[in-house]
Amino acid sequence: MRRPTRHVSVKDVAARSGVSFQTTSKVLNGGGSVSEATRARIIRAASDLGYVPNLQARSLVMQRTRTIGLITGDFSDPGLSRCLAGAEQEARRQGYGLMLTSVEPEGSGTEYALPAMMERRVDGILLAAPQMEEDSALSHVLDRTLPVVSLNHIAGDPVTTVCPDDEQAGYLATRHLVELGHRVIGALTGLRGHRLTQSREAGYRRALEESGLETSDSLVEEAGAEVAGGLAVLPRLLERRPDVTAIFCQHDLVAVGALAALRATGRRLPEECSVVGCDGLDSAAYTTPPLTTVRVPFYEIGAEAMRLLLKLVDGGRPRTTMVVLPVHLITRGSTAPASSAPGRERRARRAGRPRT
Amino acid sequence: MRRPTRHVSVKDVAARSGVSFQTTSKVLNGGGSVSEATRARIIRAASDLGYVPNLQARSLVMQRTRTIGLITGDFSDPGLSRCLAGAEQEARRQGYGLMLTSVEPEGSGTEYALPAMMERRVDGILLAAPQMEEDSALSHVLDRTLPVVSLNHIAGDPVTTVCPDDEQAGYLATRHLVELGHRVIGALTGLRGHRLTQSREAGYRRALEESGLETSDSLVEEAGAEVAGGLAVLPRLLERRPDVTAIFCQHDLVAVGALAALRATGRRLPEECSVVGCDGLDSAAYTTPPLTTVRVPFYEIGAEAMRLLLKLVDGGRPRTTMVVLPVHLITRGSTAPASSAPGRERRARRAGRPRT
DNA sequence: GCGCGGGCAGCGAACGTTCGCCCAACCGTC
């Protein structure tokens, strides 16, 4: 075992400056009345010895750790990463530490992540793991014991949530396509179970209905949130509905897959099929053609969630139990006015299976 | 202030089962000799009360926190994210917690991140912030006090490092181009100060020299690690050296920018210019054309670094101070055999500024 | 019947803090 080079403590500092360790503590926290002379002596000694306060001990008596537990899903998810960045920055700004743990896609957060956080006595928990939506044990465990803010909808529902306006996202994306003259608009959704997916789909349907356009299950496919999903699922949609001229993808990565799959069919983009994504990832600006998308303010979501959580930790009762952040459309090259008849016919010919 | 609902402690459990709290402690840690009867009684009481051990207090007496400090750069960097994922997973597997903090691109890690970690008495530190390479105060602070493993080269150099074989990465990428018949090969490098950049460039030059090809500063531009860098810098390279037929980008994102910039000049890809990236990001598979790249095992790097760090924490003296992980080439559609004369001429004509 | 060893449990101390209370000395005031 590595000899754990004993850290210097207040007592060491006290010894060196000839006062009681309690006085040292007073000085080092700015409190109490201590003469200028001894104060200086103590400060000096502390810096000579390289004193570093022990937050563990302090937490023990103060009954708060100034630490927030962050339970996250997959780091590789660019959106989540941005959230983390926002949350981390805000926590740091307010002098809080971050205990990080991630939960595996299949795993239950309840069995490892939560206990780990409780043992470390975090002051609050930020939930940023989409897959925990399904964890029914969760809402029970969280109950009333600790301030919690989540970025996802939680089953039991007693927890404060910060999230983008997903319904609006779906609506904006779809309306954009409608305004370009598209009449048959497909949708590639995220994972079915998730609230986010339902909201975006609701927005999609609202935009269609508003304009009296067809909303049909045959126009919708579940594609998840990965490129591979779009790649795999788009052909199915196209086969069933060769008449679609535009596609709303609930996630930018899916849109990337969709673009690739469309190109593979020989379509010219965006003339022969418009695609709009959702999320507003950086990488969406560099697809070919550049992806029209709805920007979700991930960073701000993370930061706002942390801000709210820290307010809760400091004893504020939340006035609002749900914060919804606005989204907005970014128009790029992957969407174009609905093609004129010739284009449509060419596509139909190529599809080669006229519906009887 | 929120009433900090008093947590249940060993004493509470002890009281409920009619033994001393020390005996309770024995039972709950599996140690000591305790009769089956009382053991059962204590366990029962603990679970009734919902006892959760306080790791803070335990750390205090054990003199170790079972927590690792993770100092990272930008979360949005996909490579770094993968590293984090690997490190986090490994730490979790071994029952360690992770204190996360990131350092801003401009900021010095020495002034906030390190003190924060020391105050929390982490057992070791994993450095994953490229920008800390330049922090000269760092190697001094780290000195001998704490086990540290870094993913980046550190100035003073007394610290164990885990990194990919960057020289080999540059070499593999470039040799691939050479083997395709390219004779004038440009390079878009990462940030100049970084060791990584130098290594990859060294590999690039070695591959060229090995085949007796030109290595010239006029073939090299600094582009950083972002898409925008490639986008901005590629035209400069092209203007100076319209004769390049292939480009090695030290980072996939730069390659994405380069592809876009090349397309903007009207070149057909990959026929009129090959591009090879480096990093092996997921997104590289979905560019148009799909990017040939060198895969860097980010996840494994993170995991291995954590594994090594935990070994150090447990008192193992490192036998090797530097672990280098292998990389390998992934061939995709963005590289093609050097174009025949016609293609070259067409490009020259289009460039329109014959060198006198 | 006596001594001894082992199983079981308790006790005190320590880890490094913060906090409230107490005490001594000093000052100025009537």
Added chain:
DNA sequence: GACGGTTGGGCGAACGTTCGCTGCCCGCGC
């Protein structure tokens, strides 16, 4: 010269653990 207030600093306790030592009681062997 006694008194009250202020200032500077010490002391004890508490936070929730772990660990080593001590001591009790019982059973067993001679």
